[in-house]
Amino acid sequence: EDKVVQSPLSLVVHEGDTVTLNCSYEVTNFRSLLWYKQEKKAPTFLFMLTSSGIEKKSGRLSSILDKKELFSILNITATQTGDSAVYLCAPDSWGKLQFGAGTQVVVTP
């Protein structure tokens, strides 16, 4: 049975801290792994990872995939209050996204 596990489920940090979010997965027909940020409404796309060991960066966010150990991490450096959200990872199997439960990040001033 397919499985996607995110950890931690929630965390509270101070502005300026660095956070590391984890996603482990076991899915059939794996193609890629996607990260999304969800505040009140639509999940917004952050990264799509297809190759192991190649870090993707966007501003203060970065992510990497390990296809051998079946996990991915999302890092956020110098956190800001606007980073407060639920972060979702989702392995893709030919168009079928299977979301993890998400990590709720709260950044306090």
Next chain:
Amino acid sequence: DTEVTQTPKHLVMGMTNKKSLKCEQHMGHRAMYWYKQKAKKPPELMFVYSYEKLSINESVPSRFSPECPNSSLLNLHLHALQPEDSALYLCASSQVFSQPQHFGDGTRLSIL
């Protein structure tokens, strides 16, 4: 605002009503998706359309009926829903399968 537009934003309906949710995108994407999201849970895939043909149905009850009239539009027809169907219904699109999916803001559905 997202590039995937969903209407209505909110819908309240009785269990005997028939209503439809609409989703529109003008990005030239050829894959479109319906998801259901309950409070404090992640989105769950319901249906996938690729090139206007239904590709994936995740064993969704027949009271939900999807329709893709053209490459820009996706509908979800609702009939005889149950209170447990109350949720946020999200539409997404991607260029083709296995490309990043872009989500609309959703329709918040309440069944009385």
